Amino acid sequence: MFHKEGQKIIIITFLIVSAIILSAQFYVDLKWMRFLLQVTAIILLISILQFFRNPRRLVTPNFDEILAPVDGKVVVIEEVEETEYFKDKRKQVSIFMSPLNVHVTRYAASGTVTYSKYHPGKYLVAWHPKSSTENERTTVVLHTPKFGEIGYRQIAGAMARRIVNYAEEGEQVTQGQDAGFIKFGSRVDLLLPLDCDIAVKLGQKVVGAKTCIAAIRQKDD
Known part of the structure; x- marks a missing residue:
């Protein structure tokens, strides 16, 4: 397929x-x-x-988990100051995709699209620290039932020359649903609440719509 x-x-x-x-x-x-x-x-x-392969992945939506939006390797896990939409601190998890990875972007959670914007920009290598803010990219924010608002960015890399984003503001989306495509090597940043538990490690390979990236933090009894 x-x-x-x-x-x-x-x-x-x-x-x-x-x-x-x-x-x-x-x-x-x-x-x-x-x-x-x-x-x-x-x-x-x-x-x-x-x-351009697009493997079929059946997903049972789980409101307590954020799934990987793409296939690739986790290259960044850090706390950042997000200045475009949230204007506060977020946990950022970045996934790098090589040309050998599946490049379909899938929704990491179910919810409502509250923000979707395209930004023209540079084509720095996708693992460059400034690629999140200076490269061509799209920023999408979802309002989810359990996590509140979460964001993700599709970021073009040195080889990528076209980002396809299907998210439209006001649209109801389902976890695992096709959200777009990035052509020829790129990166996706997830912007998550500080009170969630990150379930992956640096260097870990993840599978889109399969690997759990973050979960609701369990409260102590």
């Missing part, structure tokens, strides 16, 4: 690869050169298909 954002690129790539394979077969006399061109073309097609 492939994401709808990749349909045009997949079709164009398939046509180009087909043309290269057929042209090499009929017009390239050297066997090693013909083989090299055809194998390279097939590898290109496989790479594009792999990048």
Whole structure:
């Protein structure tokens, strides 16, 4: 299953690869050169298909947990001063996606979209400390039943040149639902309340709509 954002690129790539394979077969006399061109073309097609894959993930919404919005590796866990929307301190958990990861963005929690804004910007490498505030990005805030308002940012990286964001203000969304797509390497920041318990560690690999990122803090009896 492939994401709808990749349909045009997949079709164009398939046509180009087909043309290269057929042209090499009929017009390239050297066997090693013909083989090299055809194998390279097939590898290109496989790479594009792999990048735009969209595995189906069944989610039973859990209001007590924040799930990973994307596949990738946790590169930041820290307390930050959020200045765009919350204007207070938040726990930030950042997930870096390499070109090999699934790049579908999924809603980390169920709730109502209260804020959704696109920001043009730079294309610093996604793990750069200033990428959260200086790179091209979208900021989305959800009002959730248990956590109150939580935010996330889709951040373009050095290779990413298009962020797709489906969140619209006032929309009711469900945990695990498709929220967008980032093309060719990027990062997502989660902006969470200070009183939640972070359930992941630095360097941990997470799976979108599967891995628990944070949970409601349990009160002592």
